[in-house]
Amino acid sequence: MTARPLMDVRGLSKAFPAPQGLLARLRGEPRRAVQALSDVHLSVQRGETLGIVGESGCGKSTLARCLVRLQDADRGEVQYEDLDVLRLRGPDLRRYNRRVQMIFQDPYSSLNPRMTVGQMLREALSVHRLRPPGEQAARIQELLTLVGLPPQAAGRYPHEFSGGQRQRVGIARALALEPDCLIADELVSALDVSVQAQVVNLLLELQERLGLTVLFVAHDLRLVRHLSHRVAVMYLGRVVEVAPTEELFRAPKHPYTQALLAAAPTLDPARRADAPAITGELPSPLNVPSGCAFRTRCPHAFDRCAAERPLPTDVGGAQVACHLYSAPDSAVPG
Amino acid sequence: MTAALTPAAPAAPRARRRWPKPTLLIGLLLLALLLIAALFPTQLAPFSPTEFDYNAILQGPTAKHPFGTDNFGRDVLSRVIYGTRIDLQIALFTTLFPFIFGTLLGAVTGYAGRWSDALVGRVADLVVVFPFLVLVIAIVAVLGPGLTNLYVAVSAVGWVSYWRLTRGEVLTQKKAEYAQAGRVLGYSPARILLRHLLPNAVTPAIVYLMTDMSLGILLGASLGYLGLGAQPPTPEWGVMVADGKNFMATAWWISTFPGLALTLAGVTFSLIGDGLADVLRPRT
C-alpha cells in the first residue's frame, strides 16, 4: 500500500444528461442527469488484480471506459505513472491506450465481423508499428499460441469461433499492443461456467507471465474472489467499500457489501437462507437518494444517512463509506 | 478459406459456409442475361433498332419479327435487346452517385455527429420536402431533356436515402463494442470509420441500391411519359411502353414486350437485393 500506485483515480465523476424537452428548457428547469460516477477514488498497484463489483448500472463500465478515455469524465483526475490521463490528446492518448488496454464483455459484438483474426491482429501491430511487416505473421502466430488458439485461427472470421474462443481473440488483440495494464469489463460473464474457467486460467497465466496489472470488472462474486487481490464495491456511481479480497469476503463492512454477499447463492444446498438479503429495487439513477445512496434499502439507515454523504474511512484495512463507521459511537453490525 | 482446416481442440462447431440462396443465384443469372444483351446487341438483334421499314408497319408477332413491329416498322425484339444497354445504364447512373456520395456522407456525419450531422440533416429535409418533379423538370429544362439530365436530377435527390440508411447504421454500429475497441486500440477515427464501421454499415445501402436501380428505370419511364426521358430514336424500354400506349388496342405487342423487359429487370434487381441482404448480413 505504500508503493506508488500504477494508477490513481481521484474524485472521478461522470454524469449523462437526460434528454430534456424544449419547453422544460425554456422554463429553465434544471437539467436532469444520470450520475454514473460520483467522486470515485481508487488506486491500482502495479501487478495487482483489482476486482470491481456492484449491481447493474452502478457505473462499473463507465469507470472502465473513463479510464481508457472511451468516455470523458466530467471531473476528477487519473494519474497513470506520470501521465495525467484525462488531459492526453492525439498521439499521446494513443500511446497511453497502447499501454492500457480494455477487453470487452460481449464476445459477439466486440470483434469486427468482417475481418479475420489475422487481419485484426495485423492491424493492431501495424498501426502502432510494433513489428515490421515481415515479422508480423510470426508475431500473430505467437499471440495465437499465447491465448491458446490454433495457428489456423488467423484465417478465420469471428463467427467461426465459439464465445470462449472469441474472448481469447479479444485478449490476443489487446496483448498485441504489449500493454502493462488490462481492463477487463465483464470478460467472462457471457460464457458458460465450463468455458469461463478456461478464460480465467488464461488470464491468470498471462498475468503471471507478463506481469500485467488487471482491473477485473464483474458481478460474479465467486470469480472476483478467486481472481482479485483487492475488491472495490460500487453502488450507484460510488465506491462504498475497498478492501483486500479475503478481508472483504470474510468480514464485509458496508451494509451493501453484506447484502450483496448474502444474496449470492451459495453452492451448498444445505445452507439455504430464508429471508431475502435485501429488499426494494435499485433507485433510479436519475434520482439518487440524498446523503448515502444506499439508505433507502439499508436496514441500518438512520437520520444522518439522509443528510450527509459518508466519506471513505479506514476500517481495519478496508476503506468504507458508511456513517456506521465514521461515527465513533456506532455499533458495527454483525 | 481453407477447407482442410479441422476444428482444433477447443473449437466451436464450424459454421457452415452459407451458400447464396437460390434467389441470389437466379437474380445473378438473370443479370448475366441482361448483361449479355447489353454487351452484344449487334450480335443478338436480328434488325437495326432504328431503321424504318415502311413495308412492315404494325405487324404482329411472326417468325421474322417474334415481338412484332412498331408504327415505323421497326423490329420490337431488336429494340428491346438494344434497350437493355440503355436501361441498365439508367439503372447504374441514376444510383451510382447517390450511392457513393450518400453512403460516404452518411458514414461521416453519422460518425462525427454534431453540427455536420445537423447541417446535412437540414439540407436533406429541404431536398425531401421539395417536390421532386419540379426539380427534375427544372433541371431538364435548364440542361435540356435526355438521360444525362435525368441522372443529374435523380442524383440531386437520391443521395438522401443512402445518407439516411448509412447514417442510421453507423449510429448503431459505432456503439458496437468492436468500434469502441478500435478507439481503445489507438486507431485513428478515419481508420475506424472506413475500415471498421463502413463495411458493416453499408449493407442496407447496397440492398437498397438494388431497389433503387429498378426505381431509376421506372422514373426514366415516367419522365418518358412526360417527354423528359430518353431521346428518340434511343430504344429505351420505358419510352417504348409510353410510345406504344396509343396502340394498346390495335398493336398490344409494342408496349407489352418492353413492359416485360422492365419487369424482368425489376425482378432481377429485387432478387439480387434480397439475396445480397442475406449474404451480406454479418454472421454471428
Place this chain on the structure above:
Amino acid sequence: VTRGGQLVYGRYADSLFLDPVLNDANLDIWILTNLYDTLLQPTADGKGVQPGLASRYSVSKDGKVMTLTLRAGLKFADGSALTAQDVKWSLDRARQPDAGAWSSSLASISSVTASGSTVTLNLKTPDPTLPAALATFNAAIMPQKLFTAAPGKNDAEKAKAFAEKPVGSGPFVLSEWKRGSYMVLKRNPYYWKKGEDGKALPYLDSVRFEIIPDDNTRILKLQAGELQGAEFIPLSRVAELRSSPRVNMTLFPSTKVNSILMNNRPTLNDGTVNPLSDVKVRQALNYATNKQALIQVVTYGTGKEMKSYMSSTTPLFDASQKGYPYDLAKAKSLLAASKFKNGFDVTVLATSGSADDLALLTALQQMWGALGVRLKIEQLDAPTKTARYRANDFQMRTAAWTNDINDPSQITSYYALFSNIESVHTGFKSAEIDKLFAQSQQETSRVKRASQYRTIQSIYLNAAPIIYLYETPYPVALAKNVRGFVQIPLGNNIFAGASLEK
C-alpha cells in the same frame, strides 16, 4: 332534329381566360364563339364570311367606310338588349393598340360610330381583310353595361372578373366552371339564329366540356358512352375508330399546316456557318423529304401534302403551286451544287413529349440521312423552345400553324414578312413579297389580290425558308347520334347547330 339534351365533349385541356380580346390561346379561342357572337361569322367551309349579329354590311366605293346593320331584337344571354353602342364599345376596346395580341386585325379602323341599328366603321385605308376580321373572336360583341359593372379598378381587373362569369350573345352561356375539371355551357334562350325547325337555336340544352388530358382516356370514355365527343384523337387511332360501330370518326378540314422552320441566316448565334442559309441546301432538304411516306407514318394517311406555306383551305390559296415533290436525285444534285456536298450536322428543336414531333423527326433523320445530312433532335419543353426560337437561337424547329382569321394575310404576315417577326424567325426576307403584301392589304379586287398572292406563294416556295410537310385535319370522334357539330377550318368548335338524335 331532336331538341334538348346535354352533349358531353372531352377536351384535352381547359380554357384559361374567357375574354375575347385579352386571351392568347386556342384553348379559349376555339370555344369563345359559342359564348360571344360576332357581327359576321366565318362560313363552315372557312372560305368566306356570312352574316352574324349584323344582317348585312356594305363597303363604300373608295373602300374607306363600312356600314353594318344589326338584326332587330338582339339580346344578350341575360335578356338585356344588344345595342349599336355595345358594338361600338366592343370594337373600340378590341382595337386599342395595347389590348391583347389581336388588336392589329382591326388596325385599319379609324373610328366607329353607332346610331340606331347601324354601325359605321371609318377606315384609314381600304381593308379587304376587315369582313374576316369582324368574323373573328376578338371582334366579339360584349355587353358594355355588364362589363363596366364588373368589380375591379381598371379594365384589366374588370376583364378578369367578367371572364369568370362571361355573358355574351352567343348560342350558349357559361353556367358552371370548375377549372381543370369541367365547364358547362347552357343554352342561351335569346339567341337570334333559327334552326331547321324554325325555332331558335341551339338545339342542345347544354354542352359540358370534360377535361381529359390523356388521349387514351378520352377515347375510352367516348367508347364507354360517357362522352359524346372527343377532340384531338391521335391520328394513329383514326383508322381504328373509323371502323368502330359506336363512334363516328370525323376529320374536319383545317387550316393547319405542319412544317419545319429553318434558320436562313448566314451564321448562327454562336457565330458558326449555317448550312441552311444556302437556298440549294434548303431546296435539297425539301426534295429529300418524302411527304407521302411521312403522311403514312406520322399522320396515318390522314394528312395531305403541303404545296404552299398556307393551307389549301385558306382563301386565295394557289392551287397551281407544286410544292416539293419527293425527288432524292434532285435533292442530291442540289446538295452537290452547294457548299455542303459532303453533308452536315443539323439540329432540330422538338417539343418534348410530342409523339408527332418525334415520329416526324425520326423519319426525317432517316430520309435526310440519304443525303448525308445528320439530323440531331433536341427536345425542349414548349417555353424553352419558344425562348430559343424567339432569340433566333436554332437551326430548325418543328412548327404548326392554324389561321385565326379567314384570310391569307395573317399567315403571310407571320411567315413571309420580315418586319413582323422576321418571317417566323427564319430570317427570310424578300423585298418583292413585302411590296406585294402591302399592296394586297389594300387591294379591294379579289382577282387582283389573288394574283398578288399567287406570286407571293411562288417566291416563297422557291426560296424555301421552311420544309414543306403536310396539312392535317382536326380529328374529332363523335358518338353516332351527334348531328350538326362542326369544327371549322379555323378550329372553332360550333355547337349551335349540334343536336343529339334519338
Place this chain on the structure above:
Amino acid sequence: MSAEPLLRVRDLDVRIPTPAGTLHVVRGVTFDVQPGEMLGLVGESGSGKSVTLRAMMGLYRRPITVSGTVEFAGQNLLRASEAQWQATRGAQIGMIFQEPMSALNPVLTVGTQIMENLRTHRGLRGRAAAERAAELLDLTGIPSPRARLNDYPHQFSGGMRQRAMIAIALASEPKLLLADEPTTALDVTIQDQILRLLLRLREELNMSVILVTHDLGVIAQTCDRVAVMYGGRLMETAPVGALFREPRHAYSLGLLRSLPGSGARRAPLQPIPGGPPNLLALPPGCAFSPRCAYASGACLGAEPPLVPVAPGRDSACVHAAALPRLSGEVSA
C-alpha cells in the same frame, strides 16, 4: 413425494430443420415432476433446456418436429387437440421466459398483458380483471400495483419486468410453472428476491416448478431435484443435495469442479476442456466423451442410456460408479 407425478415426460425428441441440416436438439429426454416439486434443469448454453420447455408447451410448429410423450394430469399433450391445448397451455401450465424485455410485448401495457390472460383463462373482464391484475402484481412484490398496470414494460426495471412476467404466468393459477432462466438477466440482489418469490408462491399455491438455469448456485438454493442436460440429453437426475455431494456423471462433476472457490485463490481453475458439441456432428457414443477426463472405449459405443444408479438417481454415465465424491470442495 407422492406416487402419481403431475408431469411425465418420456422420450421427448425435438428436431429442428435448418439450411445446414436437421438439428436433433432434444434427444430422448425423460423425467417426472411431482406435485409441488421444484425441479432444476441445468446445462450449458445450447444444451437444449429452453427447447425442452417450449416443446412441452406445444410452441413448436411445422418444420420443427416433436415426438415422445408429455403427459400432464394423465393426458398426452403432444397428441392433444387444439381445444385441449387451449385448456392446458397458459391455463394449467404457465411459462416464464428468460428475457423479460423481449418476452413482454413492448407496445402493450403490463395491465393489458395480465388482463388478457385473466380474460382468456379466468373469464374475468373489466373492473374485476383490473382488480385481480393489481392483486397479482402486488403478490409479486411490485409497489403501488394499481398505478403500475398502465405502465409499459420499458418503464419497468429488469427485476420488475421479471415479476410482471411471473404475474402474467400466475394469472391463470397454473398447476405447473415452467421458468426458463427467470433470473439470468438480473442482479444478485434482485435474483435473490425473485427466487424467494418463486419459493413462496410454490408453497402458497402448491405449484410444481421446472426451473431452468445454468447457475448451479441457483439450483442449490432453490430446487428439490436436478436434471443435468448436455447436448440435448439428460445426463443425470438427482436430489439436489446428492448431486452436489456426489455427482454421478462425469459432466456434472466437471461442471462443479470448474467453479472457482474450490481451490486456492488465484490458483488455476479446473475447466472442462473444449466447447459444447456440434449438434450437426455429434461424436459417437456419449456426447460428452471428447471432453471427458474419464472417457474410455466403453463411452464410444452406443450412447449410454439414462439408468437408475441409486434410489431416486439416474445417470447416463458409463463410469458413474467410478466417479469421486466432492467432499466439501464446493463451497462459497
Place this chain on the structure above:
Amino acid sequence: MHSNYVLKRLLQIIPTFLAVMLVVFLLVRLLPGDPASAILGDRATADIVERTNRQLGLDQPLPTQFALFVWNLLQGNLGDSISLKVPVLRLIGERLPVTLFLTVYAAALGLLLAVPLAVLAAVRRNTWVDALIRGVFQVGLSLPVFYVALQLLTLLGARLGWFPIGGYGSGTLGHLYHLFLPALTLGLNLAAVLVRTLRSSVIEVITAEYVEFARAKGLRPRLIMTRHVLRNALIPTVTLLGLNIGALIGGAVITETVFAIPGVGRLMVDAIFGRDYPVIQGLTLTFAVIVSLVFLLTDLIHARLDPRTELS
C-alpha cells in the same frame, strides 16, 4: 411531453420553409423561357412580350421581386396565376383537396391490400403462396404507373364497366367511386413497397419472444395475430408510409393525367410547362409544408404505436 416535441419540430420547419422559398424562387427564374413566351406562344412580337413582362413585374431586379414575393407571402398572398389569372391560393384551395383525397384513398387501399397479403406471405413464408404474392407485387413495382393505370382503366373501366373512366365525381361517395381506379393504381404501387417491409417485419415479430410468450399464455391465435403481431409489425410500416406519402402526392401527376383528375399534380406540371411562377412557388411551398407535417404526423403516430419511442 409530446407538445414539446411538436413545438420543436414545427420550429424546425421554419428554416426548411425559408430555404424552399428561396430555392424555388431562384429556380423558376433560372429556367429558360419566361411566362410571357409561355403564354403568348410562338407568334408574339418582341414588344408584346416586353409589355407582358412589364405587366407581370418580371422586369424588376430579382431582389425586388423576391422582397415583393416575401412581403405578399407574409400577408398570406401567393399572387395570381399568370396563365389562369386567378389567385394561386384559390387554385390550391380547389385542387389540393382532390389530391389529398386521392392520396389518403390510395394509402387506405394500399394498406388494405398490403396488410392481409403481407401477413399471409409471412405466415406462409417460403411457400408458393409467399412467392406468388411477392411476385405479383414485384411485377406491379416494375411497371410504369401510366401503364398500370391504362391497363386498369381499360380492363375494369372500359371492358367490364365497373368503374367510370376518369373524372372526380361529386359528393364523398362519388369521389370514392370515381377515384377508385386511380387510388388503386397508386395503392398497388404503395402496397408493393409496403408488402416487402411488412412481410419481413411480420416475420420478425412472429418469431419474437413476446409472441411466443403470448402463445405460451394460451391466447387465441386471432388475438395473437391482431394484438401482438400486427400492432408491432405495423410500426415500421407507418414510417415507410409517411416517407411514401410525399412521393405519393408529388407523383400523382401521371395518375391525375391518365384519370383526368383535377389535382395539384397536374396543376404543377401545367404551371411548370407554362412557366407560371406564382403557381409553381405556391405549390412548392404548400407541398413542403404538407410533407413536413406528414413527417411530423408519422413520427407522432409512431410514438403513439410504440411507447418506447423517445421523441427528440
